[in-house]
Amino acid sequence: MRAPVSRKLLAIALLGVPALAAAATPVKTGTAEASATALVAAASDLRFALDEVIAQFRRDTGATVQVTYGSSGNFARQIEQGAPFDLFLSADETYVEQLAQRGLTADRGAIYAIGHIVIYVPTGSPLTPDPQLHALAVRLAEGGLVRIAIANPAHAPYGRAAGQTLRNLGLWEAVQPRLVIGENVAQAAQFASSGNVDGAIIAHSLALAPALRERGSFALLPESLHEPLRQRMVLLSRASPAAVRLYGYLQSPSARAILARYGFTLPGN
Amino acid sequence: MDWTALGLSLRLGAVTLLLLMPFAFVLARALAFGRWRGRGVVQALVALPLILPPTVLGYYLLVALGRASPLGALFESTFGRPLVFSFEALVIASLVVNLPFAVQPMQNALAAIPGNLRDAARCCGLSPAAAMRRVELPLALPGIGTAAVLTFAHTLGEFGVVLMVGGAIPGETRTVAIAIYDSVQSFDEPAAASMALALLVIAVLALLLTNALARRAWRRD
């Protein structure tokens, strides 16, 4: 009889596939391995720069590093709620201080880089990049259709800097209805690189990445127009030994050289 | 293709299935056959995750599972780590979010069983438990299959709630749906494309399977 056979196959398929999947995936690491793993929360502007640093770190030490990128404010909130990160690289200082005050960190951390923002326009955009955003001002005054992406000023330091810059240039009111808010600065960059917006105020480090450099052009925005982006990192309480090593590594010359290549100003320079 | 994320998603789907199906079956049965006070309220509650925005669910789950909550505190004191941002939190979130997908198909299948069949089972000497095993379950099987397929497929695609409750910890809570989002943000289009395709294929297969099961139910009568 045909029915019972296909019914059995169905049962096997329904139960077997998930069971196999469950069995095949790696189980949570034991404590022995945990010491050789570092779980890092990093601000989105570090996406490409930090990947390079970590690749080198892995080669040198053999440790495993898991990085999650996002907005600094989001991470601060998650860490407050107990997210199991070992190391937090924020895009500013306030979030680190917040966590330190709550006793969630090993110490007050260290500045590892100073960030910069740029105006980035994808190829084919009606805008041209310039440090005073003249093209944007003109377009807004004409009433032309234009869309600009920035990171969310509420919890992304780069978004906050973008907002400050626009205010100081007297463009904030006019640009308000034209703003596309990215969840973090990398998402704002992605909106621009895909051509879905006409321009974006993003991190210098992201604009230097191949994926963006190939698809558009940018101009640095003056530091005087916004509060400095002093990027502070901190080890969290009960950080793993691998994370402690990474913390030190990030302040080493080889790591600093990589960060410099991505447009960061190093502390002490 | 992020195999860890895919494996994590599959594991989440499997665990959700294993834990949710038995409970959902009992609930579906009570809703299908019972005439008890509060039945309407429970039915509405079961359907709630279908219409609530994922962020609303995520918000309330954070409140319920956070470190300050009784559940979160209990978990932390027992296991030494917080409940939020762990795989266990995802499982709990998944159980809540998938409740309607698991309960409703089974409830409909059970309610479709003609009332006098269950009476006939009694008059054949079958105890309520035996009647469930030998009459209700076989006749509701297509509905049970649909519930399982939908629950599994929906778990794979769950994004908003997972992100809020689990963060995106690689190997722990970074499911394949989140990995796709992340790949787009890191300009890794090939990875995003392959993972999106994988989920699309799974979704299509799931729909084909539920259709086939629904047709079987028809043919029976």
Add this chain to the structure above:
Amino acid sequence: MPDRQGLHVRLRHAAPFALDLEFDAPAGTITALFGASGSGKTTVLRAVAGLHPTREALVTCSGRTWADTATGQWLAAHRRPVGFVFQDYALFPHLTVREQLALALGHRRPRERSSRVAELLAAARLEDLADRRPATLSGGQQQRVAIARALAREPALLLLDEPFAAVDWALRDALRRELVDLQRRLSLTVLLVTHDFEDVAKLASQLVVLERGSVATAGSVATITSRNAVPGLDRWREPAVALDATVIAQDTDRQLSLLAAGGMELEVPSVAAPVGGLVRIQLAAREVVLASARPEGLSLHNVLEARVAAVEPASHEALRLVHLDVASTRLLSLVTADAVRRLALAPGVPVLALVKAVAVEAFA
């Protein structure tokens, strides 16, 4: 006198169906529960089976108490030795005929079950259909499966809910015969719910008439039909008496059978029953002619001595229903009021009841 081995039922219930009744179904007989739709007959059946709890209940069968709200006793439905044949048969769509019967044999040990199933299949002539599913069976076949399944439990009581309602007219008598045959062979106590009086006349020996949840009349079919006292029946049924008859003799030359019923002897066209066999007969009142003198030269076979018991109005103004005491039973005769005057019919008057052989409807 309540029969301890039979079924005794007393039920009281309010919503959604109002019930307030008490009746007996003697052991080894077919008792019909008759009434219009909404009279509560199916509810009573379900209550007896234990499927429908009522506010007050007393159900005893074969000397065992199945339900007694006064003492809090309640035997769950699956523990009562009942066989239930539902109106639409309620066969399990996912099981073959064989599997349906096996399901009902839980009370037997596994080793015995397959042989019991084979016995049942043979007895119900279902061997060829054993591996078919209900969807592939005809209405009549499904009914046989439903009855076989009900009997598989070796029940003390067989409950039937309008068993012939879904069956073709032409098939009904055949199925009725099978049921009677079955009941006699197994001496089953049967409670049969129906709104078709043909079922009552041809099958039942006891009758309980329900009207809006209460018993309107109860008693033997012969007595009730001869009194023409079925409430609600007079509206759409011709008065007729239903009696049990025994075949005394078969005359193959003249193609006639001689039946004894209620003390009378009747000649009828030959019936398909052996000498000594039981036959159900119905005598419609309009087929009974009354005479004050024995007639000559008529085709008539049956001339019975009777005495008028009562003269009652009938459905039509110009007609009268005459109740007759004949031998040890009662007959009815529908005649014109004019005839009643002409023959001076009054209670106590002797008269002859003339019954055509053809007019005796025999159900063998």
